Amino acid sequence: MLYKWRSICREINQSEPSMRIILIVSNYNEEKAIINTLNDIRSNASVSCDVLVVDNCSTDESVKLIRDAGADYIRHPVNTGGSAGVIKTAFTYAYYHNYDIYCHMDGDNQHMAAELQKIVNPLVLGTADVVTGSRFIAREGFQSSRSRRLGIYIFSWLLSLFTGRRYTDITSGFRAYNRRAIEFFAKRFKQEIETVTQLELAMHYGGLTGVEVAVTMRPRTSGKSEINMINAIKFPVFNIISLLGTLIQMRKLR
Ligand SMILES: Nc1nc2c(ncn2[C@@H]2O[C@H](COP(=O)(O)OP(=O)(O)O)[C@@H](O)[C@H]2O)c(=O)[nH]1
């Protein structure tokens, strides 16, 4: 069931007042954080946007809380086995509902709604197709664990080898995509999205330009991060497989 909810946000993108922006919040078992995330969006969002929660078949009380808050949401009938499944739904939703920009935020309240303007601006100015909020540019706020930073460093280096671009925070979920990128992932990129490494590489071969901007992230104060002991082993393997898969598809994406 879809509930109507428009965030009461300040109109900032005056240069392009007709741009339709959707902010999609990814939720899986975030009963302790999702309301704080939605309240942050309601009070502090720095762009005018519609808001939709995509729930990845949570088993806790979070969906009830989202419904009680009056937020729009859609719910996967099954869990996709990871947060990447939400991104594919989000691209499809944004494409078929004719949004010009899709912003992505995690439902664990680590991203700041006040910083939405930072990730939207390069899209409004036309200087990039995809913007990633990076916590490792200004190096303020939550900086993640040492082992996670090592993983990010290794995969950033690998990606740079293929793309020639510099990455600092490839696992960041705080992102914004323009219509070109939305269309690419909703229509041209037929595969499931498994990892962000694959997403970045596909983007590159699809001719989309990406840029990182400095943001601040909060630490996770409840729930569990996707990067647990098992995923710390599984994700690098998945990253390599999806990277190779995307390299094989390279010509089709061009
Ligand atoms: N663990 C997990 N998180 C999911 C899933 N689907 C959506 N999510 C959401 O995706 C985001 C992942 O964030 P998190 O695990 O904290 O990643 P991190 O911030 O990069 O450590 C959160 O907002 C989750 O609620 C899923 O299947 N598993």
Ligand SMILES: [Mg+2]
């Ligand atoms: Mg998180």
